[in-house]
Amino acid sequence: xxxxxxxxxxxxxxxxxxxxxxxxxxxxxxxxxxxxxxxxxxxxxxxxxxxxxxxxxxxxxxxxxxxxxxxxxxxxxxxxxxxxxxxxxxxxxxxxxxxxxxxxxxxxxxxxxxxxxxxxxxxxxxxxxxxxxxxxxxxxxxxxxxxxxxxxxxxxxxxxxxxxxxxxxxxxxxxxxxxxxxxxxxxxxxxxxxxxxxxxxxxxxxxxxxxxxxxxxxxxxxxxxxxxxxxxxxxxxxxxxxxxxxxxxxxxxxxxxxxxxxxxxxxxxxxxxxxxxxxxxxxxxxxxxxxxxxxxxxxxxxxxxxxxxxxxxxxxxxxxxxxxxxxxxxxxxxxxxxxxxxxxxxxxxxxxxxxxxxxxxxxxxxxxxxxxxxxxxxxxxxxxxxxxxxxxxxxxxxxxxxxxxxxxxxxxxxxxxxxxxxxxxxxxxxxxxxxxxxxxxxxxxxxxxxxxxxxxxxxxxxxxxxxxxxxxxxxxxxxxxxxxxxxxxxxxxxxxxxxxxxxxxxxxxxxxxxxxxxxxxxxxxxxxxxxxxxxxxxxxxxxxxxxxxxxxxxxxxxxxxxxxxxxxxxxxxxxxxxxxxxxxxxxxxxxxxxxxxxxxxxxxxxxxxxxxxxxxxxxxxxxxxxxxxxxxxxxxxxxxxxxxxxxxxxxxxxxxxxxxxxxxxxxxxxxxxxxxxxxxxxxxxxxxxxxxxxxxxxxxxxxxxxxxxxxxxxxxxxxxxxxxxxxxxxxxxxxxxxxxxxxxxxxxxxxxxxxxxxxxxxxxxxx
Numbered sequence: 001x002x003x004x005x006x007x008x009x010x011x012x013x014x015x016x017x018x019x020x021x022x023x024x025x026x027x028x029x030x031x032x033x034x035x036x037x038x039x040x041x042x043x044x045x046x047x048x049x050x051x052x053x054x055x056x057x058x059x060x061x062x063x064x065x066x067x068x069x070x071x072x073x074x075x076x077x078x079x080x081x082x083x084x085x086x087x088x089x090x091x092x093x094x095x096x097x098x099x100x101x102x103x104x105x106x107x108x109x110x111x112x113x114x115x116x117x118x119x120x121x122x123x124x125x126x127x128x129x130x131x132x133x134x135x136x137x138x139x140x141x142x143x144x145x146x147x148x149x150x151x152x153x154x155x156x157x158x159x160x161x162x163x164x165x166x167x168x169x170x171x172x173x174x175x176x177x178x179x180x181x182x183x184x185x186x187x188x189x190x191x192x193x194x195x196x197x198x199x200x201x202x203x204x205x206x207x208x209x210x211x212x213x214x215x216x217x218x219x220x221x222x223x224x225x226x227x228x229x230x231x232x233x234x235x236x237x238x239x240x241x242x243x244x245x246x247x248x249x250x251x252x253x254x255x256x257x258x259x260x261x262x263x264x265x266x267x268x269x270x271x272x273x274x275x276x277x278x279x280x281x282x283x284x285x286x287x288x289x290x291x292x293x294x295x296x297x298x299x300x301x302x303x304x305x306x307x308x309x310x311x312x313x314x315x316x317x318x319x320x321x322x323x324x325x326x327x328x329x330x331x332x333x334x335x336x337x338x339x340x341x342x343x344x345x346x347x348x349x350x351x352x353x354x355x356x357x358x359x360x361x362x363x364x365x366x367x368x369x370x371x372x373x374x375x376x377x378x379x380x381x382x383x384x385x386x387x388x389x390x391x392x393x394x395x396x397x398x399x400x401x402x403x404x405x406x407x408x409x410x411x412x413x414x415x416x417x418x419x420x421x422x423x424x425x426x427x428x429x430x431x432x433x434x435x436x437x438x439x440x441x442x443x444x445x446x447x448x449x450x451x452x453x454x455x456x457x458x459x460x461x462x463x464x465x466x467x468x469x470x471x472x473x474x475x476x477x478x479x480x481x482x483x484x485x486x487x488x489x490x491x492x493x494x495x496x497x498x499x500x501x502x503x504x505x506x507x508x509x510x511x512x513x514x515x516x517x518x519x520x521x522x523x524x525x526x527x528x529x530x531x532x533x534x535x536x537x538x539x540x541x542x543x544x545x546x547x548x549x550x551x552x553x554x555x556x557x558x559x560x561x562x563x564x565x566x567x568x569x570x571x572x573x574x575x576x577x578x579x580x581x582x583x584x585x586x587x588x589x590x591x592x593x594x595x596x597x598x599x600x601x602x603x604x605x606x607x608x609x610x611x612x613x614x615x616x617x618x619x620x621x622x623x624x625x626x627x628x629x630x631x632x633x634x635x636x637x638x639x640x641x642x643x644x645x646x647x648x649x650x651x652x653x654x655x656x657x658x659x660x661x662x663x664x665x666x667x668x669x670x671x672x673x674x675x676x677x678x679x680x681x682x683x684x685x686x687x688x689x690x691x692x693x694x695x696x697x698x699x700x701x702x703x704x705x706x707x708x709x710x711x712x713x714x715x716x717x718x719x720x721x722x723x724x725x726x727x728x729x730x731x732x733x734x735x736x737x738x739x740x741x742x743x744x745x746x747x748x749x750x751x752x753x754x755x756x757x758x759x760x761x762x763x764x765x766x767x
Contacts (some may be wrong), residue, residue, distance in 0.1 A: 006067040007189045008101065008153075008209050019178040024146070024168070033147035035098075035218045036233055039064060041144040042102045042208050043234070043248070044135040044362065047241055049106035049206075051133055057245030061202050063103045064250045065190065066226050071212050072096040072173060098213040098226075099149075101188065103197075108158040108205035111166035111181060115142055115154075120208025125389070128306045132388050135362050142208075148172065150212030155186045157205055172212070190252075198555045227251050233366070235344070236260060240361040260346050260356055260367070261323045262380055267345070270296060272329065273339060274382070277322040278421040282413050285314040287394055290409040295393075303390050318391055320414065321384040322421065324430070327437035328445075330379070337445055343455050353379040357404060358386040359397065370406055371415055378430055385414075450504060451511060451523040456528045457500045463494045463535040467725045470542045486542055489535040496528045566594060572754055573747040575739070584743060585609050589757045592695075592736070592747050596674040599695045600628070603672075603735055610742050615731075616670065616691060626684045628672040642690050642729045644668055676714070676732065677701020685709045689730050692721060696736045 033041065043062055050060045083748040125131040145152045153167045153482070165184040170177045186207045188195045197204040220229040230250050235258035238248060249255065259267070262274040272407035288296050300313075307313040328334045329348050338345050346352050354367035387395070396405025422429040467490050474481050503524060507517055549706065573592040586609055593599045600621060607618055613639055620630035633639045636659065644666065645652055656666040668690035671682070677698035685708040686692075703714040705721070712721040714732070721730040740746050 006065050006099075006101070006191075007069075008099075008186060018182070019180045020170075022168070022177050024177055024446040033144040035148045036230060037214065038144040038148050038177075038210070038239060039100065039102065039230070040234075042142075043238070046102070046104040046106055046206070047238070047362075048134045049104070049109070049247065050246070051130070053107050055106070058247075059105070060246045061105050062246070062248045063101075063202070063252075064224055064230070064248070065101040065103075066098050066251060067099055067101050067276045068223060069211070071095050073173070085203075086407055096224075097211070098215065098218060099209070099211045100213070101210075102206075102208040103188075103202075103204045104206050105203050106205055108156045110158070110161070111154055111156050111164045112560070114156075114166055115168060115179070120365055125306070131303070131306055131390070133360055135360060145208070145210045148217045149210040149214050151210065153186075153207075153209040153211075155184065155209070170212075172214075189587045198248065200563045206712065217567055223251070227253060231255055232258065236356070236366070237363045238361075239363065240358075244361075256344060258344055258346060260352060261321070261384060262325060262345065263323070266342075266448060266451065269446055270338075270448060270451075271443055272326045272334070272345070274323045274325050277324050280320040280414070280417045280421065282318045282320070282410070282417065283314065284316045284390060286413060287391075287410055288314070289411070299313065299390070299393070316390050317387065318385060318387040318410075320417075321386075322418070323382045323384070324433060325380045325382065327380075327434065328439055329440045329441050330434060330667060331442050334445065341445075341448075341455060342451050343458060348380050353381055355383045355385050357395065358384060359392075360388060364397065364404060369406065371411060371418075378426060380430060380434070449525070450507070452525055453500050453504065453521055453528075456525055457497050460493045460497050460528055460532055460535070463532060463539060464490055464497075467493075467535065467539050467542065470539065470546060474542065474546050474549075476728070477549055477554050479543060479545055481545060484538055484541050484545070486538050489531075492531050496524070496531050500524055500528065505584060514593070514752070567591075568754065568758065570751050571749065573749055573756060574757065575745045575747050576753055576757075577743055577745060586743060589753070590739070590743075591754075593674070596628075596672050597623070599674055599693070599735060600672055601697075602739065603693055606735075606739060606742065613738075613742060614667075616668075618670070619667075623672075627669040627689060629670035630667065631670045631691065632667055636660050636663040636665050638731070639665030639668075639690070642731065643727050644688075644690055647687055647728055671730075676734075679705065680705055682707040682712065685714065686721075686723075686730060687728065688691070691731045693733050693735055696734060 004686070012608065043064075046062050073522075125134060142152065142154065150170045150172055151168070153165055155163055155165045162183065163185040164181065165186070166179070166181045168177055168179050185297045186197070186209070187199070188207070195204075197207075219225055220226045227250050229252060234248055234250065234255045235242070237257065238246070238255070239257040242248065247254065262272060263276070267273045268727055284299070288299070304310075304313050325348050329338075335347055339347060352367050354369050355371070357364045357368055359758075371506050389397075391410075394407050394410045396407060418426065424432075467486050471481065471486060471490075503517075503520060507513065513521060524643060572594075575590045577584065577587050577590070590602070593602055604618065606619075607614055611617075615635060616631040618629055618631050621628060633644070639645070639660070659666045669688050670691045670693060671689050673692060673694040675696055675698045676692065676694035678701055680702040682705050687709050697718060705712045705714070709728075710722070711724045712728075712730070713724070714721055718734070721732055723729070736747065
């Protein structure tokens with residue numbers, strides 16, 4: 001399952017006095033590691049640690065858990081730290097962030113020096129086998145985690161010693177970092193089950209626990225998206241290790257080796273095996289011919305001692321295998337079938353074409369777009385470039401081992417050798433290949449039954465997870481689902497998956513089934529297809545019930561809570577008027593409006609309370625028609641000053657002329673805005689608008705506005721909006737100022753008065 005509930009607790013409390021503040025070079029926390037790269041750094045360390053043990057490949061296990069949890073600043077990052085940072089409010093004390101765990105059953109290590117970052121390990125490569133097998137050159141495994149998280153806890157034990165922990169606790173709002181060591185046993189709960197770290201099947205010796213990973217640091221959305229992305233990335237990066245037997249799990253889903261070159265027997269038998277165009281070898285001697293004596297001496301000092309002779313040293317190679325994907329993929333229906341039958345197959349795409357750079361047993365990064373292979377016409381070409389750490393300097397391998405900077409000398413050699421092999425440019429080669437090799441009709445594909453079984457099993461897993469998640473969602477909102485036997489569907493999915501799992505475990509060779517095995521596989525496929533079909537129908541019913549309940553009750557209730565909280569905000573201002581006079585015919589409490597509709601309500605009320613204080617009469621309000629209100633201007637002088645009659649041009653209604661004869665104003669539109677200056681666009685034509693009523697002006701807001709009829713500018717006194725043609729003018733009324741002027745009161749903040757007003761309203765409703 002992708003989404004897991006995980007908790008990690010310490011077996012005893014750490015006293016504040018035990019913590020020490022430390023200084024870590026900021027460059028170590030800003031060395032460019034991404035979230036996935038930090039996970040892979042520790043995975044590299046685990047793989048390297050296994051190398052020095054007698055643990056067989058099939059017994060080597062690495063488990064990674066990614067999960068969400070509430071993130072709290074530690075007590076050491078006190079209020080004083082927060083006060084020094086602008087914009088930190090109370091709501092920032094708690095937030096949901098990602099955390100992750102990395103566990104392995106390697107040899108373990110002493111924790112004392114685990115945070116000695118960036119020190120080159122001169123003794124890391126003990127011999128030639130180690131040089132050709134290990135991943136690391138720099139001890140950056142732990143440092144990488146501080147690039148994405150704020151707190152890092154490293155637990156480990158060896159055969160000779162019990163559990164110890166060393167940690168670094170940092171913060172996003174302070175440069176302080178605290179550290180402490182303690183004899184602590186990690187306690188990890190996944191779901192409702194505590195992990196047994198002494199399980200003979202997975203005897204955990206090292207645990208890396210990282211907290212405080214901001215969601216912006218992660219290259220996918222949500223835990224399921226993260227897990228799916230990591231399954232693919234780890235499947236490529238560690239495909240050699242996985243093929244050799246190492247087991248890697250992400251949120252309890254096993255990482256399967258992914259072959260970007262489609263050279264496995266599985267793909268060949270299916271009918272989509274790729275073609276090896278050629279193999280290119282570039283020796284260290286070839287490269288050093290293009291370098292100066294200082295570079296030669298540097299490489300020699302680092303690596304010559306591993307070899308028996310100069311010839312053996314200089315004959316070390318970079319090997320480039322050039323693959324062209326099967327031309328059958330040029331037929332669209334083939335891609336669809338492969339995607340259905342072999343969901344893990346990497347189909348031709350721009351994203352996955354290019355160079356796969358392999359350092360020892362580990363692929364670096366994703367498909368590299370180098371030497372001009374980023375053009376869509378080349379998305380059927382894939383190159384494997386394999387080398388040992390001897391060539392790190394020439395490929396510019398960086399500390400995160402996921403990025404590179406191919407040096408010009410090596411790039412030139414590779415490009416020349418490739419062009420020699422294809423006897424033309426890569427673009428011309430692929431064009432010729434596709435025109436000649438494309439099948440005239442769709443080839444017959446041989447979908448392996450075991451692959452189809454695995455595909456159906458994954459589909460069943462999807463429905464099982466979806467149904468379980470929706471059951472939990474239904475219960476959380478109080479939806480009755482007893483009439484839909486969804487639990488039966490989950491049980492049946494689980495049962496059929498168990499049969500498939502048992503079948504796959506028992507078969508000798510998944511690519512060569514016996515007659516009896518073939519019949520069993522076909523029956524299993526038929527059974528699970530029926531179960532999945534039933535589950536999909538029940539899931540649809542379940543979602544429909546949840547959707548109905550959500551629409552009818554959950555969304556309205558959530559909206560009510562949000563609106564109540566907004567209305568009762570401590571920043572809500574009010575005016576409380578206790579005395580009724582002829583000049584001030586209003587008593588009670590007036591809450592400051594929160595939007596344009598409420599602004600209209602205040603305007604309407606005060607037009608009726610103080611009709612003589614406004615120079616127009618409101619006749620109509622209809623926000624669905626664009627411009628909000630229709631009004632009658634009282635005085636002809638204002639109507640003329642705003643050039644209203646001229647603005648009608650040929651559309652002037654002759655019946656309105658009598659108003660001007662009586663020195664009265666005629667009709668116009670009145671536009672409402674909650675805050676003028678919040679946006680720089682008025683939204684529609686303002687040609688026939690005489691007044692713009694806003695509740696208030698946006699602080700440091702816009703003063704120039706676009707409308708359908710051109711640009712308007714707010715005068716310095718904020719009394720008018722003037723069109724750039726100099727003819728159209730719109731009178732601006734700030735209703736807040738008008739209300740305060742009429743009531744001889746100012747709006748103010750008072751939680752007590754607001755609470756009294758709400759309580760008074762509730763009491764009135766009781767009688």
